[in-house]
Amino acid sequence: MFCFVLKHYMMRNILRLYLLLFVIFSVTDVISANRVQPILGIENIDYIVRVLHSKRIALVVNQSSVVGVNQTHLLDTLLKRGVKVVKVFSPEHGFRGKADAAAAVNDSLDVKTHTPIISLFGKKIKPTSDDLKDVDIVVYDIQDVGLRFYTYISTMHYVMEACAQYGKQMMILDRPNPNDFVDGPMMEDGCQSFIGVDYIPMLYGMTPGELALMINGEGWLKSTPNKCRLKVVRLKNWRHGDPYSLPIKASPNLPNDQSIRLYASICIMGPTNCSVGRGTDFPFQVIGFPDKKYGDFCFIPRSIPGAAMHPIYEGMECYGVDLRQCPFKGGLTLKFLFDFYEKSGRAFDFIKDATWFSHLIGNTKMLQQMREGRTAEEIRASWQPDLKKFKRLRSKYLLYPDYKLK
Numbered sequence: 001m002f003c004f005v006l007k008h009y010m011m012r013n014i015l016r017l018y019l020l021l022f023v024i025f026s027v028t029d030v031i032s033a034n035r036v037q038p039i040l041g042i043e044n045i046d047y048i049v050r051v052l053h054s055k056r057i058a059l060v061v062n063q064s065s066v067v068g069v070n071q072t073h074l075l076d077t078l079l080k081r082g083v084k085v086v087k088v089f090s091p092e093h094g095f096r097g098k099a100d101a102a103a104a105v106n107d108s109l110d111v112k113t114h115t116p117i118i119s120l121f122g123k124k125i126k127p128t129s130d131d132l133k134d135v136d137i138v139v140y141d142i143q144d145v146g147l148r149f150y151t152y153i154s155t156m157h158y159v160m161e162a163c164a165q166y167g168k169q170m171m172i173l174d175r176p177n178p179n180d181f182v183d184g185p186m187m188e189d190g191c192q193s194f195i196g197v198d199y200i201p202m203l204y205g206m207t208p209g210e211l212a213l214m215i216n217g218e219g220w221l222k223s224t225p226n227k228c229r230l231k232v233v234r235l236k237n238w239r240h241g242d243p244y245s246l247p248i249k250a251s252p253n254l255p256n257d258q259s260i261r262l263y264a265s266i267c268i269m270g271p272t273n274c275s276v277g278r279g280t281d282f283p284f285q286v287i288g289f290p291d292k293k294y295g296d297f298c299f300i301p302r303s304i305p306g307a308a309m310h311p312i313y314e315g316m317e318c319y320g321v322d323l324r325q326c327p328f329k330g331g332l333t334l335k336f337l338f339d340f341y342e343k344s345g346r347a348f349d350f351i352k353d354a355t356w357f358s359h360l361i362g363n364t365k366m367l368q369q370m371r372e373g374r375t376a377e378e379i380r381a382s383w384q385p386d387l388k389k390f391k392r393l394r395s396k397y398l399l400y401p402d403y404k405l406k
Helices: 002-034 045-052 074-080 152-166 208-217 257-267 335-343 354-361 365-371 376-395
Strands: 056-061 084-090 116-119 137-141 169-173 182-186 201-204 229-233 286-289 297-299 318-322
Touching: 045 074, 045 137, 045 169, 045 229, 056 074, 056 152, 074 084, 137 152, 152 169, 152 208, 152 229, 169 208, 182 376, 201 376, 208 229, 208 376, 257 335, 286 297, 286 335, 318 335, 335 376, 354 365, 365 376
Parallel strands: 056 084, 056 137, 084 116, 137 169, 169 229
Antiparallel strands: 182 201, 286 318, 297 318
């Protein structure tokens, strides 16, 4: 009898537990389902069409520039609505986003619409006066990932510069920043290149529209004293710090949210003698070297069209770490860089391309600091005074409610 009562008591409590768990998960699902999604600048299409009506338009777009649930490309949408799009300017990776990183992209013609496509990642990086002579407004709509060395914002800068020089208006259709942090070293004189044009930190915590306002407002368009006639079509239902998962890959080597979260911390290892997973199905989510002392995880880079043709250590077994499930929330950590630097025995040739490293980092000091034996914490501390100044500057140009900054 006692056993029967005990069993009945236990069963009743288990049923209560199941009911409680059901309620918790149901509420969680409802909250997730009802979470307000951001409305992108491109989704304000009726307003955009009204502004562009009767004008001659050039687009700066790639594969991410799509509208609505049907994911219709902005070019197709505008042409269907009667907007006169005379040409497209394409950034790194091309109009369809399939070209290898750093691979030159040639001018071409869109097969579907027969619209001319002019590459801004090949023979030139900025539109010429001839390119813009038959254009009234340039529309920029590209999904970015919030890193200074991600070249879409470099293209945005130079298109702004050309518009300012040649008296053209520019419209930016704003998008969320999925790596919305203020972190890393500032860009310094002597380290500017196409992977770092403006005086901003590695992670600058702004949307493309906000950054464009800063570039304009701070007079960073060097080729002209004029400012760009700029119009930002704002986001709705988004504030700084809100998570945002990209519906379309921003570029071939950033296939998912985890690669974007890790991008800043792993990309700075590109100039080292390590593989960062280019030529695998999980780029920027693994690190390795052809020596078992670097870790237990093994991968073999291979040629993947659009993602890495002839990557470093092609066909060789690399040993290191698998970070696909690493609970990393984003921002910048020097942990991975220093872990592999220590495993190399602090080898002088660990960073095999010092110029590339300095351009990514934004200064020449960090390489010297590493060789002097400075710790990651000491190096991070050296960035803080400049980051505080930048945060004050950044606050002048924000279009959306800000997260709490330290």
